Amino acid sequence: MSILEAHHLYKNYHLKGKVLAAVQDVSLRMDGNEVLAFLGANGAGKTTTIKMIAGLILPDQGSVRISGRDPHRDPWALRSLGAVLEGTRNLYWRLTPEENLEYFGVLRGLTRSGARRRTLELLDRFDLTHKRREMVQTLSRGMQQKLAIAVALIHDPQLLLLDEPTLGLDVEATETVKTIIREVAAEGRAILLTTHQLDIAEELSHRVAIIQNGAIAIEQPTATLIRQFSGTAYTIELALGLDSDRMSKVEALGGVVKGNTIYVREPEIVYEVLDLLKPLPLIKVEQDQASLTEIFLQVIHPVNAPSPSL
Ligand SMILES: Nc1ncnc2c1ncn2[C@@H]1O[C@H](COP(=O)(O)OP(=O)(O)O)[C@@H](O)[C@H]1O
Numbered sequence: 001m002s003i004l005e006a007h008h009l010y011k012n013y014h015l016k017g018k019v020l021a022a023v024q025d026v027s028l029r030m031d032g033n034e035v036l037a038f039l040g041a042n043g044a045g046k047t048t049t050i051k052m053i054a055g056l057i058l059p060d061q062g063s064v065r066i067s068g069r070d071p072h073r074d075p076w077a078l079r080s081l082g083a084v085l086e087g088t089r090n091l092y093w094r095l096t097p098e099e100n101l102e103y104f105g106v107l108r109g110l111t112r113s114g115a116r117r118r119t120l121e122l123l124d125r126f127d128l129t130h131k132r133r134e135m136v137q138t139l140s141r142g143m144q145q146k147l148a149i150a151v152a153l154i155h156d157p158q159l160l161l162l163d164e165p166t167l168g169l170d171v172e173a174t175e176t177v178k179t180i181i182r183e184v185a186a187e188g189r190a191i192l193l194t195t196h197q198l199d200i201a202e203e204l205s206h207r208v209a210i211i212q213n214g215a216i217a218i219e220q221p222t223a224t225l226i227r228q229f230s231g232t233a234y235t236i237e238l239a240l241g242l243d244s245d246r247m248s249k250v251e252a253l254g255g256v257v258k259g260n261t262i263y264v265r266e267p268e269i270v271y272e273v274l275d276l277l278k279p280l281p282l283i284k285v286e287q288d289q290a291s292l293t294e295i296f297l298q299v300i301h302p303v304n305a306p307s308p309s310l
């Protein structure tokens, strides 16, 4: 049994007599130890999908199962689910971290002593013990975000939904949240992550699903997707510029020389070029890798697609 099974979800919004198809046939499945980057432009349908999974919006069609239970019918499903939706709004700003954790622990069904134990554990783990008695509104944005994730984990859920968890964080806090996401997934949980920071998605995710106009446009393991979109070209970087004799030989083989860098389109001639370069000091030899940002842009705005004005 998967931790998350969302089957053929649909959701229309009705606004002033108009119907807006926000989600049209989205299916997602997740197992433990897995980070799924759920990507899409603004308005693509990410939050609507996440809210249907969290049991907050009833789908028009389709079903959700979290560890086999339906969050729209069975309150026990919520025991397997933690969510940080839209920033840190799952916190009470006038309470302390300690009070927030204990309150939400009891709300999610822990005993008072169970909630207390888990609170101390999470405060320690997220390095918030020294701030446990200060009002949340006085903490830094990074600490608030760590606390929001801790609160979502208080009842030890199998599935964690994170909507833009690094938005507005400084470099150090972003690194901390990334480490937390990695560790929490490695504990066997499934993490559904939306973010506009595609470098973070690329670093953390095992799989990527891109949603466009309410439907899944592409879904692949991250490494497969990157390989599929990567070229076969190589870049060779030298410590110094080339002498003219070597340069003309490299160009005769089909290499392109720009300053200290040589571009080789066919992988077969990389070794011939390297032979010519011997014994010049190399900085690096690298196969061109597509980044998730390039892939994302190409999926949502295909270069070869006819433009609507034609
Ligand atoms: N409560 C709502 N009422 C009407 N339309 C909505 C509502 N929430 C979202 N929408 C619309 O549904 C579409 C999908 O929105 P959303 O799921 O928030 O996308 P995302 O999170 O990917 O930006 C958008 O066109 C948005 O304007």
Ligand SMILES: [Mg+2]
Binding pocket: 046, 047, 048
């Ligand atoms: Mg959203």
